[in-house]
Amino acid sequence: MDLTIHLARGAQNPPEKLMKREHWSHGDFKRIVREMGLKVTCQRLAILESLSVGRAHVTAQEVYESLFKQNPEIGFATVYRFLKKLKNSGFVTEVRMGGMPARYELTPRKHHDHLTCSICGKIVEFADETIEALQLEIAKKHKFQLTGHLMELYGHCETCR
Amino acid sequence: MDLTIHLARGAQNPPEKLMKREHWSHGDFKRIVREMGLKVTCQRLAILESLSVGRAHVTAQEVYESLFKQNPEIGFATVYRFLKKLKNSGFVTEVRMGGMPARYELTPRKHHDHLTCSICGKIVEFADETIEALQLEIAKKHKFQLTGHLMELYGHCETCR
DNA sequence: TTTGTTGCAAAACATTTGCACCCTG
DNA sequence: CAGGGTGCAAATGTTTTGCAACAAA
Numbered sequence A, B: 001m002d003l004t005i006h007l008a009r010g011a012q013n014p015p016e017k018l019m020k021r022e023h024w025s026h027g028d029f030k031r032i033v034r035e036m037g038l039k040v041t042c043q044r045l046a047i048l049e050s051l052s053v054g055r056a057h058v059t060a061q062e063v064y065e066s067l068f069k070q071n072p073e074i075g076f077a078t079v080y081r082f083l084k085k086l087k088n089s090g091f092v093t094e095v096r097m098g099g100m101p102a103r104y105e106l107t108p109r110k111h112h113d114h115l116t117c118s119i120c121g122k123i124v125e126f127a128d129e130t131i132e133a134l135q136l137e138i139a140k141k142h143k144f145q146l147t148g149h150l151m152e153l154y155g156h157c158e159t160c161r
Numbered sequence C: 001t002t003t004g005t006t007g008c009a010a011a012a013c014a015t016t017t018g019c020a021c022c023c024t025g
Numbered sequence D: 001c002a003g004g005g006t007g008c009a010a011a012t013g014t015t016t017t018g019c020a021a022c023a024a025a
Helices: A026-035 A042-053 A060-070 A076-089 A129-141 B026-035 B042-053 B060-070 B076-089 B129-141
Strands: A092-095 A103-106 A113-117 A123-126 A145-156 B092-095 B103-106 B113-117 B123-126 B145-156
Touching: A026 A042, A042 A060, A042 A076, A042 A103, A060 A076, A076 A092, A076 A103, A129 A145, A129 B129, A129 B145, A145 B129, B026 B042, B042 B060, B042 B076, B042 B103, B060 B076, B076 B092, B076 B103, B129 B145
Parallel strands: A113 A145, B113 B145
Antiparallel strands: A092 A103, A113 A123, A145 B145, B092 B103, B113 B123
16 A cells, blocks of 8 residues: 555655755755665756756646756656656655646655645645644544644635635 | 545535435435436436445446446446536545545545555544634635645554554 | 437546667766 | 666556437426
């Protein structure tokens, strides 16, 4: 049973020292790829670059298109393949909304959940200590050891109402 | 952008009197279809029948296959089309796990969320008023009108630890 | 009779995979 | 130079749609 997709927190976490930085340099990206036991290629660096500069929550297609504009010598298979590896290593987090294409973000240093407008797709990040605590309690009550959770709120944003 | 699939609660709810029953008769199904403003056909009744007897959380393909065995005169387009209408009317709830095909169940009468063991797959249902209230507050703070939510907790159950 | 519904086949869509070539380590 | 990584194209799997025939109201 593979539930890693759901783990907004939990799952494997990347090494602390790499996740501490707020902004990323070319060198960090190389280190990340090596850390994963993979070969460093310019495509992989470009994918990481693209994830770090654009706005969060991009689809694989969006990553591919933004890279294609700069250098048409890239295939979407590479994007999908590397994104999947990044997800499995915990460096990126995959978020899915219904039947929509998956969206990716560099795994945030501090945990948060999402509030999504179901009309325009706008995403607001939030964190709520109390809810986190209550979740732990619920797990404890049922004698579960909590390893992760998924919480997404859906609604209509101010401009779409 | 359609996210109604996520609405574990919220969205349009079916008329109370129809949701009160624990078991369904042929007559109930007819009433449900009429309630939705649609024509009553044997395909639609068969789909509802299939949802009510089998185990919960079936895929559209599973519904189609089970109906096809009894009567090969049915197309999957019909299943998908009616399932979507049932979902929009709130009579069935769609659940998605990662990239897997959508699964459907007759909308449960009382709202709950799930605590899942990621080792053995055991599912515990729970409801927490406080969390529900906090979610409403979070939405309000960001000027969203909350229409639904998705909350799944993952962990290891007592026996799997 | 009128309008909604059906099955079929084809399209749409996101994602994965096979393969010959290429590049990193 | 060995083994992974790449782009391309084709395959996959789910869901949607166009359409002519058809059936419920």
